[in-house]
Amino acid sequence: MKLAQIRIMLDAEVLCGVEWLDKDVRSACGSDLMSDVLAFTKEQALLLTGLTNIQVIRTAEMSDLVAIMFVRGKRPGADVIEMARKMQIPLLTTNKPMYEACGVLYEDGLAGCSLKEEPCCCQSRE
């Protein structure tokens, strides 16, 4: 699914990276726990979150996330947006709350980051 399509579905505003909306999104994860994002997301996933601090951008950078969607109209500060722009991570914001935003995307077929669907990015020790 293209990021541009997700923007339309969630009626989202682009905070930075309008030139990167043709990126492919393979899966999504809704979380305010960056530790869980680091542990369970796959690369090229979209993160939906209500957190707006700099660690969200860092987490996206380390995990190779494709973009970040802030829910419930949350907006990060200018420094956070600038950092995302430098890292070429598109930032969007939607007025929909987390549950509804995730539901819209899931209903349209965007997969989650469940371990059952595919092994996690990180090497399994089993």
Next chain:
Amino acid sequence: MPEQGIELEFALESADFNGAGEASSRIKRTLQQLGVRPDIIRRIAISAYEAEMNVIIHAYRGVMRAEIYSDRTELVVDDEGPGISDVSLAMQVGYSTAPDHIREMGFGAGMGLPNMVRCTDKFDIKSVKDVGTKLSMIIYH
């Protein structure tokens, strides 16, 4: 890539949340420039970032060192801090001593050490109470 490896070293300071992740980011960019496989870089970057955050959250100060060879990356994170009184407990998923203000930032869910174990090929932790903690990790390319 030179056979003797490339060494990167970073000083980490307690509670430096704005700078948190800068060292891991530099390591990641270096690995990208060296042409290491993206899925391997991702595992190294996640391990480094989790370790870096742990120092910033829990320790007083620390040093992160990355040695990048053609076949592997070695990460050593050595901190001065309170240490971990029960390492086996700290290795359990969900166990955390992080205070509320850290949890509000999205960390302190007790996933860091188990995630480092999962992302690395070799993982070693040594901790002395009231002295500090040393993590040694190897990820093969």
